[in-house]
Structures are given as C-alpha cells and as structure tokens.
Amino acid sequence: MHTINLTESFDGDFVRKIECESEQNVSLCYQCGNCTAGCPYTFAYDIPVSQVMRLLQAGQKRTLLSCKSLWLCATCESCTTRCPNNIDVARIMDVLRHEARRQGYGSERSVKVFWDTFLDSVKRHGRVFEMGLAVEYIARTGRFWTDLELGPAMLSKGKLAFKPHSIQGQAEVEKIFERFQQQKEQCA
Amino acid sequence: MKIGVFICHCGSNIAGTVDVAKVAEEVGKLPDVAYSTDTMYACSEPGQEGIIQAIKDHNLDGVVVASCTPRMHEPTFRRTVERAGLNRYMFEMANIREHVSWIGKDKESNTQKAVDLASIAVAKLTQDRPLIAKKFGVNKRVMVIGGGVAGIQAALDCADGGLEVVLVEKTATIGGKMAKLDKTFPTVDCSSCILGPKMVDVAQHPNITLYANAEVDSVKGYVGNFEVAVKKKATYVDWTACTGCGLCTEKCPSKKATDYFNEKIATTTAISIAFPQAIPKKASIDPEYCIKITKDKCGVCEKLCPTKAIRYDMQDETVIEPVGAIIAATGYDLFDYTRYGEYGGGRYPDVITSLQYERILSASGPMAGHIKRPSDGKEPKNVVFVQCVGSRDKSVDRPYCSGFCCMYTAKQAIQTKDHLPDSQTYVFYMDIRAPGKMYDEFTRRAMEEYGARYIRGRVAMIYPKGDKYIVRGADTLAGTQVEVEADLVVLAVGAEAAKGASNLAEKLRISYDKYGFYMESHVKLRPVETNTAGVFLAGSCQGPKDIPSSVAQGSAAASKVLGLFSKDELESDPQVASVDIKRCVGCGKCIETCPFGAIEETDFRGEPKANVIETVCQGCGVCTSTCPQGAIQLQHFTDNQILAEVNALCQQPLVTSFE
Numbered sequence: 032m033h034t035i036n037l038t039e040s041f042d043g044d045f046v047r048k049i050e051c052e053s054e055q056n057v058s059l060c061y062q063c064g065n066c067t068a069g070c071p072y073t074f075a076y077d078i079p080v081s082q083v084m085r086l087l088q089a090g091q092k093r094t095l096l097s098c099k100s101l102w103l104c105a106t107c108e109s110c111t112t113r114c115p116n117n118i119d120v121a122r123i124m125d126v127l128r129h130e131a132r133r134q135g136y137g138s139e140r141s142v143k144v145f146w147d148t149f150l151d152s153v154k155r156h157g158r159v160f161e162m163g164l165a166v167e168y169i170a171r172t173g174r175f176w177t178d179l180e181l182g183p184a185m186l187s188k189g190k191l192a193f194k195p196h197s198i199q200g201q202a203e204v205e206k207i208f209e210r211f212q213q214q215k216e217q218c219a
Numbered sequence: 220m221k222i223g224v225f226i227c228h229c230g231s232n233i234a235g236t237v238d239v240a241k242v243a244e245e246v247g248k249l250p251d252v253a254y255s256t257d258t259m260y261a262c263s264e265p266g267q268e269g270i271i272q273a274i275k276d277h278n279l280d281g282v283v284v285a286s287c288t289p290r291m292h293e294p295t296f297r298r299t300v301e302r303a304g305l306n307r308y309m310f311e312m313a314n315i316r317e318h319v320s321w322i323g324k325d326k327e328s329n330t331q332k333a334v335d336l337a338s339i340a341v342a343k344l345t346q347d348r349p350l351i352a353k354k355f356g357v358n359k360r361v362m363v364i365g366g367g368v369a370g371i372q373a374a375l376d377c378a379d380g381g382l383e384v385v386l387v388e389k390t391a392t393i394g395g396k397m398a399k400l401d402k403t404f405p406t407v408d409c410s411s412c413i414l415g416p417k418m419v420d421v422a423q424h425p426n427i428t429l430y431a432n433a434e435v436d437s438v439k440g441y442v443g444n445f446e447v448a449v450k451k452k453a454t455y456v457d458w459t460a461c462t463g464c465g466l467c468t469e470k471c472p473s474k475k476a477t478d479y480f481n482e483k484i485a486t487t488t489a490i491s492i493a494f495p496q497a498i499p500k501k502a503s504i505d506p507e508y509c510i511k512i513t514k515d516k517c518g519v520c521e522k523l524c525p526t527k528a529i530r531y532d533m534q535d536e537t538v539i540e541p542v543g544a545i546i547a548a549t550g551y552d553l554f555d556y557t558r559y560g561e562y563g564g565g566r567y568p569d570v571i572t573s574l575q576y577e578r579i580l581s582a583s584g585p586m587a588g589h590i591k592r593p594s595d596g597k598e599p600k601n602v603v604f605v606q607c608v609g610s611r612d613k614s615v616d617r618p619y620c621s622g623f624c625c626m627y628t629a630k631q632a633i634q635t636k637d638h639l640p641d642s643q644t645y646v647f648y649m650d651i652r653a654p655g656k657m658y659d660e661f662t663r664r665a666m667e668e669y670g671a672r673y674i675r676g677r678v679a680m681i682y683p684k685g686d687k688y689i690v691r692g693a694d695t696l697a698g699t700q701v702e703v704e705a706d707l708v709v710l711a712v713g714a715e716a717a718k719g720a721s722n723l724a725e726k727l728r729i730s731y732d733k734y735g736f737y738m739e740s741h742v743k744l745r746p747v748e749t750n751t752a753g754v755f756l757a758g759s760c761q762g763p764k765d766i767p768s769s770v771a772q773g774s775a776a777a778s779k780v781l782g783l784f785s786k787d788e789l790e791s792d793p794q795v796a797s798v799d800i801k802r803c804v805g806c807g808k809c810i811e812t813c814p815f816g817a818i819e820e821t822d823f824r825g826e827p828k829a830n831v832i833e834t835v836c837q838g839c840g841v842c843t844s845t846c847p848q849g850a851i852q853l854q855h856f857t858d859n860q861i862l863a864e865v866n867a868l869c870q871q872p873l874v875t876s877f878e
Binding site: 065 | 561613678
C-alpha cells in the first residue's frame, strides 16, 4: 500500500466530467456499501463497486480507469436499485468505462473488444448482426473456441443468419449514438 | 411629531458595509425627525440608556431603531421605550443588517438602502397610535396529550407544581413505547422497574385526571382558555366498576385478537389488559374479536365479572375539558419495514423488528423472556442485527438519523449474550452514533466484552436457506462482500412521526415538518414551545429522542406551563383586527375568511355587523384584505400606516437604475 497524496492526486476535472456525463452527484455517497453488498460480480472485481465510488470521490483517475471492475460490470443495476441515496451507480460505472476507453485504458481487452464489435454492429445495422459480430470478435481476439459449441444450435434454429438485415427505424438508433456524442461533447 | 432615530453599527456587522453616520445624517433631515444619531450597539445596556436619555432630553414621541431583524430585538426596544415612558407601539424598527449589510458589499448602495428603510420606518411611525394590551384570565389547568414517558413526566411535574392535569392517552394504558422495552441503555436496567412507579404516581396523583383509550377530538379557544373535546372510545367495560382482577381475560374463549402491546408476535384475548403493570389496570374489549359483540353469543365475561362491569352496548363518549395550556407528547411510530422487499417485506417469520425483539426479551412478554425463534420456537445461535432500516435512507424518504437505534442495538446484542451464552451476534451498521453520557463506552462494551461482531456496511438482501437465513451485506472496511448465516434477524427500524400526528397538529394549529414531526418555535432557543401560544411539545413528537431526552423535554414543557400559569392574567396582543362599525355593511366576508374563527356577527341597532374576538384573533390580516369597505383594520398595520410607508419609498429619487 502506498500513501495517496490527496491534494496532489485529486483530479477535480475528472470528477466533474464523470458527474456531468452520468448526471449523478458523487458527494451523495456515504459509503454504506449496499452496492457492493448486492453486486453479483464482486467475486470477480479487483475493486468493489463501493470503493470505486470512494475513489471517484477522491478523484483518483488513474486507479479508476485502469481497474478491471469497470469492464466486468454486467450493468445488472443491483447497485442502483439498492442505493439508499438514489445514485445511479451502474450509470457511473458505464460512464467510467467510456472514459477509460477514450483515455486508452482497457484492462480487460476481450470485454472491450466485445463491446466495440457489438456497438459497431448496432451502429451499422441498427441491430446486431450475430454472424458478423462473432467473426469480428474472433478475428480480433483469437478466442476461436469460446462459445463455438453454441454455433450449430443457433444455426439450426435460424438465429445465426449469414447476411445482415437491417431494421425499421434505423434512423432512431443512429440518433441514440448522436445523443451520446452530444452529451460527451457538452461535458468535455 | 418628534421622532428619534438610532442607526446601529452592530460592531462591524452593519458599519462594515453601511455608512451609518451618513444614514443618521440623511434621516435627520426628515421633517418629523427631531434627533438622529448612530450608536455602536443599540441593544446593549449603554445603547438602551442612550435611547432613554434622548427621549427625555428631546421630549420624543416615538423612536426608530435601524439595526437587526425585529425578530431579534423588537421586544427589547419596545421595553426600552416603555421604560422611558412611551407607549411600546410608538416604536419602529428598520432591518438594515439581514436586509442590507449582510447581503450586499457595495457600501454606497447599502447606505442608500439603509436610508430608505429608516425613512420608511419614520413614515410609519408618524401614523402609529398608542395601543393598550387587554388582560384576560387564565384557566390554570393543563392537558397533556400522550401518556408515554415524556407525557408522564410532564403531567407529574405539572401536577406536583399544583396544577390540575388532564392526561389523554390513545391506547388503553399509559407507558408508551418505554413500557414495551425490556431493558434500557446504557445501564441495562429494567424498563418497567423505573417506569412503573411513575405510572403508578400518575394513577394516584390527586391532581391528575387520566383518560386512557381516548383521543382529542377538537380544540377551540386560545392560550389560557382552550376548550378541548376528548373522545373516550368505548372499552365495553365500566372502568369505575372494573377492579382489574383479570378473571375475564383468563376465561375469554376468543384468543386470536391482535396483541398490539406485544407488537403482534402473539395474540391475546378479546377482553384483555395490556400487561400486568398497565395503568389504568382495567380490562377492555376488542369489538372486532368479541364473540358477544360480533355474533351475540358467549357472554362469558359478563357472567364471570365479580363487579358486573361488562357493558356490551357501550358507546363512545365525548367530554369537554377547559384548559389553559396543552402539552403535545404524542411520541413516534416505527418505520414500516415491510417496505424493504429485499429483507423479506414481512414474509420471513424470523426477520423481526427491534421492538418485537424487546417483547421476546421481556419476562412479561409472550415468550416469558426466553429467546426463541417465532417460526419454530428454537433457540437461535446466530443473531444478526441490521441497523438503519428506515433511517438515513433517502430512497424510502427517511433521510434522517433516528438517533437511538445504535444504542438499543448494542443493548440487545448484550442481552442476547446474557440470555444465550452460546450465541453469536453480528451487527451491520453504517456509523455508530453514540453521543451521550456513557453511550460510546456502552457500544464498545458490546464489542469488547460481549463479543458482538460489528460489520461496517449495509445489508443488501436476506433470503431463507433451509431453516436459516442468509444475510448478504458488505464489509466496507475490509472492502468486500460478506454473508452471515442467521437463525434470527433483528431489524433496527427507525422512528417516524406518530400516525395521525399531522391530524392532531391541525387541531392544535401547530406546524409540522415534511416528515410529520412537530415544529418547535426555535430550533435552539425555544425547543419545547410552538408558534401557537399555550401549546408546548415534549418528547419524540418533535423528532426522534431517547428516554433521557424525552424526560428532560417533559420536565422542560412542564416548567414552561408553570411559568405561563404563574400569572393570573395574560396580556393579549393588541395588534389584532378591529372593525369600524360605521363602515361595516355586515356582508360577513371576513367571518368566512378568518382562519381562526375570530370574527363573529353581532347585531347593532338591528343591523348585522362584524365583531372581532380579540383574544382569538392572531393578527394575520386576511380579513383586512377581504373587506370590500376597508372597515376592518389590523391595528399597527392599518391601510394608512402601510400607505405612508409606500409613499416614503416612492417619493425617494431613484439613485441607481437597475435596467
């Protein structure tokens, strides 16, 4: 354990940016730990979610953006549901993940690549093109054997098409991406 | 008219951002001002002497002090001018501190605004007339509403002080929440052993009339002369005949009645006496469960009763009690923990409230003091306490700390170990709030001597597993998620305003906060007074309180009543509405709008006219703005007085343009 110099390492701009993008006030957190208590992924986290909140209050940018928990969060929103102060903790985790991506952190590369390929696919087609997602993910990670056994079953049920097909209202999905971009710029 | 003006420096509070000498000079130029000066501290002894001297030297008719808010020192300066021989209403105050110096830094603008405000006060004073307070008699009886420990203390102190006391209690016995407790912190002494004698004193005191099983129906009148209608709810037993022998309760065949005293962990008989030390020790019937009342069968108690006290046809009865003061001591209720679905929402029999646990611990409770699980009657090994259930939780609209849960949880952990030496207790807490004499030492003792394992973190969920419960929480100090296998879970439920508290507040015309707790007149300096004269507060109705604080407040409220009643006559505030009978057309609009029922219709030579009952009028002024004739005027705030102020302000040349 090393001593943290709170005066020097506190990054106020970082805290403000995360608060702005997540529309949450991190000062509301009084560290009761209910988010950690309810979190089903605590077993896999390197930093439990209540301590993520604490480190955010303390403006510890580098520690936060390089932590694995951000990428392991399943966004199940147990933390948000349990928080006695009505903080949307899952959204803060989400925003931290975006920030980590922008700043070039990606401590769980396979998760990050999955998100990238998933969102690329949605952006392109308005929905996920499963086959394309699988191929791209495998190509970028080399994880060929992962979930391979699911392939035949999905194929036989017609869940794994060979061609992408777009959806009605693709424009609306694009607007979601635009809105995200706008908010990001507002808080920058 | 000769007016004296005093501009206060208030040290540097005002003089720091207002040129007080200039204000005095400018205001001194007004036509009616005979004397104008600045003074260091107008409220100080030499400051007041200066005012008195000026009144005498310059033969002044009235005084303006420009200083702080009138809420602070208006009464002070009114007494000052009175000492110099003037009527106390020939005084006006201009607030140049809260309204000027504290809120602006621009000295020039501040000075100009201070001149404006002082000039307005001078203009008003030119229209002021001496007012004389009327005196009225005081009924030296006091009503205490609520028979918990705070109400008991207030009633006993008032009664010992020689006052006649009427104590009204909603349930069938006094004692309140404290009577349900087994032991009390931080001494772990028996609750009923220390409360019992006080309850007996209430029953035996010649000055106390006790109405148990009764509620306040309506309140009329004003300080010194209230009339309270008390509804005595039917008990179906003639309490003048009942001796409390308990024969009826032994033989009653209807044994499934809700046992409110035991917090519903057991059932009781349809005719029952709450507990052995109940005061009054009288039986009452729950009509919902009485076989005679519901089905016209049975009648066992009537046959058995040696004094023939049973009255199945009893009706509610209302009595009117004239009193001069009222002490509200209505206490609190427990937070409804079933709102926490993650703790089972009331579905798990072995997840209980702290007050239910008190009844389990109590030797006179349904389990005779043996700790057993409600589900299967087995002794628990692991007992888990969860604190802050309904406290410090914005998501259930209870952001406040209930204040006493940390202490009673530590006490219950200690008692658990005393009762079951092989047991292990766990306490999930957020922070230990133990500021009191011997309090923190007490919580430390629970950990150090009784081995209670304190875990800093909230509990996210409780779920059954086999015949146990898994309590999943966090240990934020270890930075991890934790689980405990519990045989019994005790939820430290927080306090909330008593059910019906807001309803009673409206009858008493006192205000309450957004959670239903009654508002004191001043948070620090008037903690047991309300803004309604003659109505006082004691105990948890004002906010969650432990026993020592409740008792202290009970005594404090009693001393306020004794002080009030030390005078035979009270003075009414002359700043009330008054009717110009020549202008009144008897339309009755003022009677309709008056929120206090202070205006009545009278007959004047065959014409209907409005008449203000001066002791009831609170001086709100609603009637004056309603009257189409301008016939009803609020004394000291008449239309002419207010227009004089407006004129003074509007005739000032505008110094700064705000456009």
